[in-house]
Amino acid sequence: MNFLAIDASTEACSVAIKYLEQQFSEYELCPQSHSLRLLPMVDSVLKQANCKLTELDGIIFGQGPGSFTGVRIGIGVTQGLAFSAQLNARGVSTLQAMAQQAYDEKGQDKVIAAIDARMSEVYTCYFEVDEQGIMQAKTEETVLKPELVAQYYSHLSLPAYGVGTGWNAYSALTELKSNNDSPEILFPTAQAMLTIGQVDFVEHSVAAEHAQPKYVRDTVSWKKLPGRE
Template identity: 65%
Template structure:
């Protein structure tokens, strides 16, 4: 089966393509320029693989959480491409993709993913490898204040875990003592952003389980549904 995966949910922009057992990918850190980079990256991997969009079996997209604008760009591009080629789609969590990459790169099977969500919060979830070698969330993805993360994960995490995501560096002081006795990698995480390569693995599994939907049903997952603005002093 031939699939294309794309993601624009964070500062990283990436695409990955699997065609006849071969993989092609692009990855770039390009904050605030995803709308300019994503389509050319998709064209590049399709041309490299010498395949057309209509020859694919499905499309996989990063559904969030992450940047509101980035998530919307990714979902919008996915819908447009899927409509044009009449392809089914599946969404993949950006947090799950980072956890999956920790398994792919480092063989880690228990991971806490935490992305800086701004507004002094982190998007987070705890993942454990399942029987299909896919990292699965052990509770609903959430947005949490860093100093409350340990409380949020209490009773869920009881064994050594691997940390991934920008949240661990962005709120290093507040997170330094959280579950420190269980954290495997004390230094800055080597996986800071999600990648389409990991989404490709997860998405294929979802398609195999019959979770593909039509383009019109491609939905973002913001986790934080609203943004509240605090009035600055003197304003």
């Protein structure tokens, strides 16, 4: 099956395509420019694959957690493309995608993902690889104060390989990761989402209008400012 994958949930903007057993991808760190870069990147990978959108079997998108604005931009583009080509869509977790990168690129089969969620919090989840080579969540994705993360994972045998921006942002997390240096994998890629999302796509995909974000934090940031709780 042939798929397009799109992600704009973090500072990175990423697009990948699998068409006739070939893969092409575009990746760019472009904070604040996702709305300008995403469609040109989609157009680029379609041209590289010599493929039309209508020749695909579905679209895979980054559903978060991450930037509220970025997630919504990615889903908006996904919905527009999916509507136009009458394709279904499937969301993939930002955290799971980074864990998948750690397995695919580093051979790490136990991974903790931690993204800086701002407001002195992190989005985090623990993953282990399954028999299909796909990283699966073994805890709930959650948002926590950094000093509470060790307690959240107290039932696990740690440390594990760390990915994401949270490790550099909050020293309270350091002892939970096995890699001594700064994580090499900071942001998700659409290629990793492609790997995850194409497995059982038909069973897990939805019509374009039902493509939804997964914010984890369900309270918009401004509501937590002083006097606005």
